[in-house]
Amino acid sequence: MQQGAVTERESMEVSGVSERTDRIRVLDLFAGAGGLTCGFHAASDRFETVTAVEMDAEAAATYRQNFGDVVYQGSIQDWLAAEQVPRADVIVGGPPCQGFSTLGKQDVEDKRNTLWHEYAKTIALAKPMYFVVENVATFLKSKQYEDFLWETHRGKPLAAYRIQSTVLNAADFGAPQARKRAVLIGHLATLPFPGFPEPTTPGAHVTVRQALKGVRRSVTETLLPPRSVAVGGRVLAGPFKSRELHLGRDYEPLSLARFASIPSGGNRFDLPDALKARCWIGHTKGSGDVMGRMHWDRPSVTIRTEFFKPEKGRYLHPDEDRAITHFEAARLQGFPDDFKWIGSKTSIARQIGNAVPIPLARAIGAQLVAAIDREK
Secondary structure, eight states: OOOOOOOHHHHHTOOOSGGGSSOEEEEEESOTTOHHHHHHHHHOTTEEEEEEEESOHHHHHHHHHHHOSOEEESOHHHHHHHSOOOOOSEEEEOOOOTTTOSSSOOOTTOGGGGTHHHHHHHHHHHOOSEEEEEEEGGGGGSHHHHHHHHTTSTTSTTTTEEEEEEEEEGGGGTOSBOOEEEEEEEEETTSOOOOOOOOSSTTSOOOHHHHTTTOOSOOOOOSOOSOEEEETTEEEEOOEEGGGGOOOOOOOHHHHHHHHHOOTTOOGGGSOGGGSOGGGTTOOOSOSOTTOBOOTTSOBOOOOTTTTOGGGSSOBOSSSSSBOOHHHHHHHHTOOTTOEEOSOHHHHHHHHHHSOOHHHHHHHHHHHHHHHHHHO
């Protein structure tokens, strides 16, 4: 798609690294629990989040607990209406992807599909050197992606920028998880494209066994520790370190019988008819991940928001007759064991599953640091 030339005025309206200091100012939109921020901080301590915007109260509280009081808890629309957008060197974010997801029916009318408009508006106001958009791979085939690119044409709000995109697999960057995501990197047209990070572990992926090394296999507790914190007039559960979330569930006898009948690497197809759900009987095709066990010596499947439900995917422990725990899921996403979480078990699972795997975020952050240093 041909993009228009950048006018002199458009080039003059954008600035370089804030105050030309060593710090790299970051705006984190749709921040969630802070997966991108966690990865960027792992790449360099020069990244400094000036503002994070997150609508979910518990995810925002988790972000604040780990990265400081820089969070606006509310919708990006309300933030843009109420706050002055700060200048930033880098903007990162992953607008909600449910409307593009290949799971279930894609909904082109999902209102969340249009949140890229607010992302683009923030770019125009903050005038960063670079911006990063992360989403499901199918986003690159959507009309919204085409519309986003159109905004970089002459006379449009993002005319000073150019965008390149690709699909990256988190497993290629050290994550013990096969998770393919669309990554868009935008840059000022007056700067060279910073490039996408080169895979660091191609053909030698980190495995589930390596990721869960030292994690106790048996799990007896099911309840969060009795701990709470006041956040914005509400009392929320937490904070809990990742290692405190090695918690199971109270399974029904039928579920336990099913788990026990599934061999290493197996799935629902290995169940005898007496243990199959009615809808599974006679259905020998379809997803092989449903009620599947993870493989010890491969990366895990994508960790989604309901990883604690084996009927949602290959989330059974490789050996134990249970789903993986929140602690194990956080490990597979790359979160540190001392990362602190706030919220209910369901909320924390959603925060873990929605996050960008930390090793992938670190690789992107390192790529931008190198690009900024070249320009300085």
